[in-house]
Amino acid sequence: MTERGILIVEGNSEQRKRIECLLSAISDNIVAADFDHLRRMTDQSQHKSPLWAEVQELIATAKQESGQSKPVKRSKDHRSPELFRCLVGSSHGLMQVKKAIMQVADSDTNVMLLGESGTGKEVVARNIHYHSPRRGRPFVPINCGAIPSELLESELFGHEKGAFTGAISSRRGRFEMAQGGTLFLDEIGDMPSSMQVKLLRVLQERCFERVGSEKTVKSDVRVIAATHRDLDSQIESGKFREDLYYRLCVFPITIPPLRERVEDLSALVECLLDRLKNERQARITLTESAMTALRRYLWPGNVRELANLIERLLIMYPNQRVDIADLPGKYRPHIEIEQLDRSAPGHHADNSFSCPQLPAGGLDLRQYLADVERSLIEQALVEADGVVARAAEILRTRRTTLVEKIRKYQLEVNPPRREFDGQVAVNS
Numbered sequence: 001m002t003e004r005g006i007l008i009v010e011g012n013s014e015q016r017k018r019i020e021c022l023l024s025a026i027s028d029n030i031v032a033a034d035f036d037h038l039r040r041m042t043d044q045s046q047h048k049s050p051l052w053a054e055v056q057e058l059i060a061t062a063k064q065e066s067g068q069s070k071p072v073k074r075s076k077d078h079r080s081p082e083l084f085r086c087l088v089g090s091s092h093g094l095m096q097v098k099k100a101i102m103q104v105a106d107s108d109t110n111v112m113l114l115g116e117s118g119t120g121k122e123v124v125a126r127n128i129h130y131h132s133p134r135r136g137r138p139f140v141p142i143n144c145g146a147i148p149s150e151l152l153e154s155e156l157f158g159h160e161k162g163a164f165t166g167a168i169s170s171r172r173g174r175f176e177m178a179q180g181g182t183l184f185l186d187e188i189g190d191m192p193s194s195m196q197v198k199l200l201r202v203l204q205e206r207c208f209e210r211v212g213s214e215k216t217v218k219s220d221v222r223v224i225a226a227t228h229r230d231l232d233s234q235i236e237s238g239k240f241r242e243d244l245y246y247r248l249c250v251f252p253i254t255i256p257p258l259r260e261r262v263e264d265l266s267a268l269v270e271c272l273l274d275r276l277k278n279e280r281q282a283r284i285t286l287t288e289s290a291m292t293a294l295r296r297y298l299w300p301g302n303v304r305e306l307a308n309l310i311e312r313l314l315i316m317y318p319n320q321r322v323d324i325a326d327l328p329g330k331y332r333p334h335i336e337i338e339q340l341d342r343s344a345p346g347h348h349a350d351n352s353f354s355c356p357q358l359p360a361g362g363l364d365l366r367q368y369l370a371d372v373e374r375s376l377i378e379q380a381l382v383e384a385d386g387v388v389a390r391a392a393e394i395l396r397t398r399r400t401t402l403v404e405k406i407r408k409y410q411l412e413v414n415p416p417r418r419e420f421d422g423q424v425a426v427n428s
């Protein structure tokens, strides 16, 4: 199993860049950084102490794992620790989650995080760890659904040399790595039954043995589990042990899906844009109508899907204004020009135009209507191949009115491809 690592390199940034280059040629599992760089990042960040604390946490982990401060090992997850610290949102649902985090963090109680995929279960788990007295010790995540069942036992509890074919040396498991800290059992609903029994024993007796060893190891680990599955029905169908469920579910926290807290959308978009600012060197501005469309979308992939959309829009429209018409089709369900049956004579757009929902936080009506108007004019102009008179027909408005609006919104009108004679199409 490959490990990811940060190699702490002293020296100037040129040297570090060269080392990074060389490292990336050798392995994509090691990154280089120096303490000054990490410190500067921490100083510049708005989340000063948390990020620096995470760095200290990583160093503590490294010292514990390697005996000394050799290359700093971190969990397999290569995402920036900063990403996990912030839990953006102030909706009622998320405030309840934050309250629950603060209530449970101090104790050693086992926590069960429930919620759809992408709602932020790992972010919450890291926050619980961070706010707990264990924060200076390791946070060790393991995805129980991603590891083949025959490897899961050794992954969790470690093994001795020769314990099974391929065990060429002895190895610590995640429980040992998390000693004094927190073990995050992600996708616990996917854990095979045979492992569920073994996990139950550790939770009850607080000790375990490595595979191939008879020596009992004491475990001082706080367990946080998470699943997107409905564990009640898993129990009913015999896939999940009820006794384990009660052990793990001492303090359940349910993270609401994004569609139930659309008030958080603007803050999340801002946060995701900030995260990508350095990487992409660009920003985008979403118009009010684009935001309204996003608020109405159901977000089956939750915040993870939103993050992917923002990244996609940044690539497509760097440093531009993103309007509803620029959003990929599935995100703009209520002004779908494609939905119109244009072949039907006398068909009026308003027949198939479903009324937008007023967002919970209200909206700037003037700006919203202007955005919608602008977007529809742009679409009509594309449809009319740049011929303003034709666009005016599509919009059932007078040509002169449309010309005025085109000027008002400073829209670019592409001249008709066929008859272009150097004249500006607005005057056609």
Ligand SMILES: Nc1ncnc2c1ncn2[C@@H]1O[C@H](COP(=O)(O)OP(=O)(O)O)[C@@H](O)[C@H]1O
Binding pocket: 083, 084, 086, 087, 088, 089, 115, 116, 117, 118, 119, 120, 121, 122, 123, 124, 268, 271, 303, 304, 307
């Ligand atoms: N409230 C939030 N604030 C900021 N980022 C979030 C929030 N919730 C989720 N994310 C981001 O969304 C992505 C998915 O979160 P994650 O915790 O992995 O979800 P889950 O474990 O529920 O599938 C991550 O990039 C995470 O940083």
Ligand SMILES: [Mg+2]
Binding pocket: 118, 121, 122, 186
């Ligand atoms: Mg997850």
